[in-house]
Amino acid sequence: MIDKTTDQSQAVKFLVIAASFVVIVAGMKAAESIIVPFLLALFIAIIASPPYFWLQEKGIPKALSMLIVIFAFLFVISIIGLLIGTSINDFTSKLPLYETKLRSQMQGVIAWLTEAGILEKQINLNEMFNPSSVFKIVANTLNEVSGLFANGFLILLMIIFMLLEVSSLPLKLKKMFVDPETSIKRVNSISENINKYIAIKTAISIGTGLLVTIFLIIVGVDYPVLWGVLAFALNFIPTIGSIISLIPPLLLTIVQLGFGDAIIVLIGYLIINTIMGNILEPRLMGKGLGLSTLVVFISLIFWGWVLGPIGMLLSVPLTITIKIILDSSEETRWFAILLGPEKTE
Template identity: 50%
Template structure:
């Protein structure tokens, strides 16, 4: 090399593009493993910031509404933060008392559930059904479900210690939101084209979070009113749990119903449990199958398999709060993939089941109607 010539600049992106297929996959996999391991180790720091981001997205429409009426930015942000803090404080007082009382009564509930389980197994044996009582009493232990519910409530309650940090981060995110587009405009090579994808990405996330928050709130209110009428203890607590777990489609409503139905079984017996279960069925079918699809559409959904895998993955990476954030995080990734033509096929794979088009050729079997996008290589 001529010492008088400057060293050529190394382009990481260019080198990655010229990496052979196997090496590129290996490099991407290694980077993914490193990022996931780092997130898992930093979950205590990462979780509050992720919550702050989603709270800021939910609060953005209210902020834009106030700005549309010429309210100064700083005053609008203060009003939004006061509304968030007041809502959180009210929920903390109502739910906190219920959680404390529920935790105090937990040993009594566990003992009653154990007795009910043993009575049920004895009855089955009496009518001639062969039941291995020792094995089933260990496998079918509803007391463990109540204990797990209490542990989950305690872990979620631990987030209250980070309330100030979360609210402070939300304030700075909302303050930065107005100047962030101008910064992107300065650093991007083709800002007009990039902003089309960026605006679509942000709008889809805001739309998803707004619709999901509204339907979750409606679900929580219906569950609260229904259980209050039926006579199940702590209806506010079960309504709040139904609100949060409604962010997890398909499985969340089932998880939210288990502790409330077990408590109804202890208090009201089988008939009361049936009435309480009917409320959960009606609420989740009305909201999940009628109202939400009408506003959400098919473009902002996930397949049942992806929902389950994201629940396991984000729960392992970020803990119990990661299970609550699993679907919003996965939806964010899906929306980001869908906003780019090169990665839209991945978003389709993550999405819900789609109906086969009549013109789509299929050879039957598992892959009937599927055609992966193929882009001819100019080098061939």
């Protein structure tokens, strides 16, 4: 009788958790226009908090430290916005021309393969691959991301208030919990791991974006800054992101410079991502801050469905944050292990 009651309570508990999850996800999807700017502001605030506190440690007043950090952020965003805005408009206007050239070149390759006997019959290019869809997806995504910064003032205000609130958080935690010391240690451990992940990932992504930009300038591919920013943004999505960021510049290289240079671009991307993502990043990141490839793919689909393109870019940081929180408790650590990479010790 007791076992039956226990089983029923466990089943009820599971149903309550499942129902709560569905309600939360539905609420997030409905409130996408509010949640996306908030998450973006939170992400930027986490990146901005180390220099903000470093300036205060050097004796600079809090208000002046805030102004320096905010003006630095606005300067960087303005420069990137000017460069990217021009590139996006020019790239979008030339999409029909690129599509026509790519189709012509691909049809030429298919005809050559057919004549050589490698293919038995001519292939309809639209059935195999639609090149225009790739370019259009990239253009629409970049336009949507750049359109998000129309809410720039709101995001900026949220960043300022978040940075101001961080310093008072320990005092609030002491008043919130019965055992404040243990709770503060746990919160500090979670925040340190989140800060560590975002700081290292951001640094690696900036390095990847810069290397891609310089490399494409040397090769002579159009819009190198645009593809560098794309490589920076998508580098937050392990493995899958680097593949996605390669496709548009690779297709553009085929159209602009030919297949020989496209192979050079492919090799260059492989070298850059291998050094930055497979050698440097694991050494800096350490153990415990990774995700399995399957979880990365599922999180990309899930957060993209819930929050749109920005959700896709923030999918891995959001999932890593959940994993770190789960890993901080003995009761939920088993789930954090399931989310982790394939190789565990």
